Amino acid sequence: MTTEILVELALSALIVVALLITCAVLRDARPPHGPHR
Structure with missing residues:
Protein backbone atom coordinates (compact mmCIF):
# COMPACT_ATOMS: atom_id res chain seq x y z
CA MET A 1 0.00 0.00 0.00
CA THR A 2 1.27 3.47 -0.82
CA THR A 3 1.34 6.33 1.64
CA GLU A 4 -1.26 8.22 -0.42
CA ILE A 5 -3.90 5.56 0.34
CA LEU A 6 -3.07 5.67 4.04
CA ALA A 24 -23.07 14.91 19.79
CA VAL A 25 -22.32 18.52 20.78
CA LEU A 26 -25.39 19.81 18.93
CA ARG A 27 -27.58 17.19 20.63
CA ASP A 28 -26.26 18.18 24.07
CA ALA A 29 -26.73 21.88 23.29
CA ARG A 30 -30.39 21.42 22.33
CA PRO A 31 -33.05 21.51 25.08
CA PRO A 32 -34.24 17.99 26.03
CA HIS A 33 -37.92 19.03 25.92
CA GLY A 34 -37.86 19.86 22.22
CA PRO A 35 -40.64 18.88 19.78
CA HIS A 36 -40.61 15.22 18.79
CA ARG A 37 -41.33 14.19 15.21
Whole structure:
Protein backbone atom coordinates (compact mmCIF):
# COMPACT_ATOMS: atom_id res chain seq x y z
CA MET A 1 0.00 0.00 0.00
CA THR A 2 1.27 3.47 -0.82
CA THR A 3 1.34 6.33 1.64
CA GLU A 4 -1.26 8.22 -0.42
CA ILE A 5 -3.90 5.56 0.34
CA LEU A 6 -3.07 5.67 4.04
CA VAL A 7 -3.31 9.46 4.06
CA GLU A 8 -6.72 9.38 2.36
CA LEU A 9 -7.99 6.79 4.85
CA ALA A 10 -6.71 8.87 7.76
CA LEU A 11 -8.37 12.03 6.42
CA SER A 12 -11.70 10.26 5.86
CA ALA A 13 -11.56 8.79 9.37
CA LEU A 14 -10.86 12.23 10.88
CA ILE A 15 -13.80 13.71 8.96
CA VAL A 16 -16.16 11.00 10.21
CA VAL A 17 -14.99 11.47 13.81
CA ALA A 18 -15.39 15.24 13.51
CA LEU A 19 -18.96 14.83 12.22
CA LEU A 20 -19.84 12.48 15.09
CA ILE A 21 -18.41 14.92 17.65
CA THR A 22 -20.30 17.88 16.16
CA CYS A 23 -23.56 15.89 16.13
CA ALA A 24 -23.07 14.91 19.79
CA VAL A 25 -22.32 18.52 20.78
CA LEU A 26 -25.39 19.81 18.93
CA ARG A 27 -27.58 17.19 20.63
CA ASP A 28 -26.26 18.18 24.07
CA ALA A 29 -26.73 21.88 23.29
CA ARG A 30 -30.39 21.42 22.33
CA PRO A 31 -33.05 21.51 25.08
CA PRO A 32 -34.24 17.99 26.03
CA HIS A 33 -37.92 19.03 25.92
CA GLY A 34 -37.86 19.86 22.22
CA PRO A 35 -40.64 18.88 19.78
CA HIS A 36 -40.61 15.22 18.79
CA ARG A 37 -41.33 14.19 15.21
